[in-house]
Amino acid sequence: MYSTDKEFKIKLNNPEFRYDVFQMINLFYSFADINFIELNSDEQVDLFVKVHEDTIKLISRKRIEEFVINKDYKIKEEVRKAVFKFLSKDTGKALPWGTLVGIRPSKKALELLEKGCSEEEIIKKFKEINGTSEEKAQLCIEVAKYERNIVNKDENTISVYIGMPFCPTRCVYCSFTSNPISGCKSLVKPYLNALSKEIKALSDYIKSRNLNIESVYFGGGTPTAVNNDEFEMILRDIYNYFVHNHNVKEFTVECGRPDSITEEKLRTMKKYKVHRISINPQTMNNKTLKLIGRNHSAEDAVDKFNLARQLGFNNINMDVIVGLPGEGIEEINYTCEELLKLKPDSLTIHGMSIKRASKLYENMVNNTQYEIPSQQELNEMYKATVELSKDLGMIPYYMYRQKNMIGNMENVGYSEKGKEGIYNIQMIEEKQTIVALGADAVSKVIFLEENRIERFGNVKDVREYVNRIDEMIDKKVKLLDSLYKPEQ
Template identity: 65%
Template sequence: MMINVKLNNKEFNYDVYQIINLFFLFPDIKFVEENYDYNIEVKEDVIVIQKGSESYEYIINKSYKRKEEVKKAVFLYFSKHTTDELPWGTLIGIRPSKKALELLQAGLSEEAIIAEFKEKHVTREDKAQLCIDVAKFEKNIVNTKKDNISVYIGMPFCPTRCLYCSFASNPIEKCKDIVEPYLQSLAHEIKEVSSYIQEKKLKIECVYFGGGTPTSVNDEQFEFIMKCIYEGFTEKNNVKEFTVECGRPDSITYKKLSTMKKYGVHRISINPQTMNDDTLKLIGRTHSVGDVTEKFTMARELGFDNINMDLIVGLPGEKITHIIKTCEKILELKPDSITIHGLSIKRASKLHEKMLNNYRFEVPGQEELNKMYEYTVELSKKLHMKPYYMYRQKNMVGNMENIGYTRPGYEGIYNIQMIEEKQTVIALGADAVCKVVFLDENRHERFANIKDVREYIKRLDEMIQKKIELLETLYGSDANELSD
């Protein structure tokens, strides 16, 4: 869909674009001077939106930032012309719970925070309350010490590439020749970064092995890299949490689960995404619902008492009946935490490519999506879980959220630290992003390893050097003297 917009102040182009984008699926929004569909004028006291002979006026509240008022005006205008209920209103940021946490720390009551969310951002009350609930859960866990860090290790391989995926997840059957060189390179990076951490006497709180799918390599390769991670980061560091995102049930074996127990993994994630075989086939997964149950049961029998399961709401072809079945099956398994994702249609995914080429996928409408989310909330209550972390993404079907629920004491600490951006995360592997947090300045800087696996192998020493140079701006001798 082509949408041409005339806007008298280019300062607000991004904000107007983001709000209009909420109401349409893949709109082609362009800012023009003539032949426009909508004319938006931001004046001193009022915002005027015109379409043809129709005119809409919004009186600016000068106690709020001007760009927030522009977003609200555009949101209210388009809300009048659709039956869709977008419960997050104008909140398009990744971390809405951070706003709630800041307001709680400023001494505002829950009622006052909800009122501000509704008035300023047109946020539905239950979503504002969700932000508060997550903020209250997080506030005693969020990092406050510079020398506390987490470590992320990435495995850029998967059994197959899912329809919606945009991550570095190369189908392992197509790149077997580079798996061994990659693991050797990753082992080298682990050794170098481990030495740096020891030298600076940094305290590792969490180690997270993700991907891709860490368990997509064979049993011997998995044992090799797990031993490297253990010796480099967890053996002598008394970490609070060592997580392995097993992910795909078709990649999990008894030997790999035994290896994880051997090297002290605390928490694993087994991610079905849906418990419907027809959907699994459509999205490009080669496992079945039966495989999910089998591998989950195997993990329990081996003594894993902290298992997370990821689910996606809004998958192509899914209806209310599908999400009901998924929730029923997950309730039977009784995981210790669940993470509910809204489908995000990423530009680098096969799903986006196919939709651009007019391949017809049936995606749930807004009202149906809202009901689907309600079923996942009910599932969390039946499992005696509470929301503990949350984030949002662009291009999410239905403008919803990704949210983690947990039984008390089983929350993923790494998830909280990563989302709240108050702890330095040293990331290793292809496409892994290192984030160095300057707590005193309330800012962070990133360094990303190369995404291409072959280039990562070739240029690894260069990346290690650049990563350490960035870390030295926080942990080097001069930096330490300044912070003292």
């Protein structure tokens, strides 16, 4: 069960390694209150970490262990590894990513590939430096090999993201800017009008700088949460200003919730040349869907998927979450069996992440108990999704990780050859400028030659976004001008 009632106390003789030690403890005690205690305090602690010139000594309430520092590696890496190994023994948890906590582990593999390292050498480095399992190291290599032919290399090629901050309901695990539409219908039209204004302004900017649009992604929230007419109005603008006559390689709409998808909306997407859609059941277990706050059933997901197929959509992604409250290997196996029958063109497997802004985290703080599987069972659940991807003839094409993921796992996108999400790759690898529109949308300007990123985020609140739309446009243009300077 989830629990937040434990405090974890630490003493550390060198504050230089405070962040590294904290990160490792957080892997094993994600929801504990982790506190560093002063060295001169008499208070009993759960762990005492002593970093010396040649050794790292760890003392818990039950045992003492000393690790010899390998001078071939960075001292911070050795501290992380020592704490990780010590806590692995204490907790009995087998965390396959080892000490890796970054959100883009495939980047590390890609860098090593580009330096000429063999796959065997890369796996060895992952194991020795980070304690990463061979399976996860190989996953990084597979993703890196796939991505390197797609990752952007042209500074004048961009992607466009458009966000819809409304959903049918708010899921218990959600921390995004997504407002249940039933309670804010009066905000929809003002929001769409402001978004339309931003779309037109940024389209003019992109044309004035002769930028090439590679992909357009309409996400959220849930883009299909609005009614049929509202959906067509904004999709028409997106198509006319960013897709038509732009030679866009990919136009994606993240339909998301099956209960928000209608035949009219699907026909609208076909009308405006949407290439790729996502229909996201998250699980095919109705009991879980009810528990996490979804209004749709597994049968709704099947019906909407089949309807999309009948209307000619040949690139459909489906999302699944591993580690949802109350789910174990039996439930994930059932979800995999049902998705195998549907045969989607791509899958995105998410690990459950407990965000502080989510209702799930709030419930945990208030001591509401949720059953979750053991680490061993979580590892088996992930293996089931890997087998599903193989049965569907898919390969991994992008990957990222998040903080506070149950089991310290990963999110992976699998697809058939040629059905990968181009936007997903460019967004994760951060080698392409993303012009992002809508409430809480974050634009990223990539300076390739300088290996530098500048960001600008629109305001989160829908009312503020509507009231300050001119300011949002001006600030975004100013940021873009720092790279795409106007001709004198």
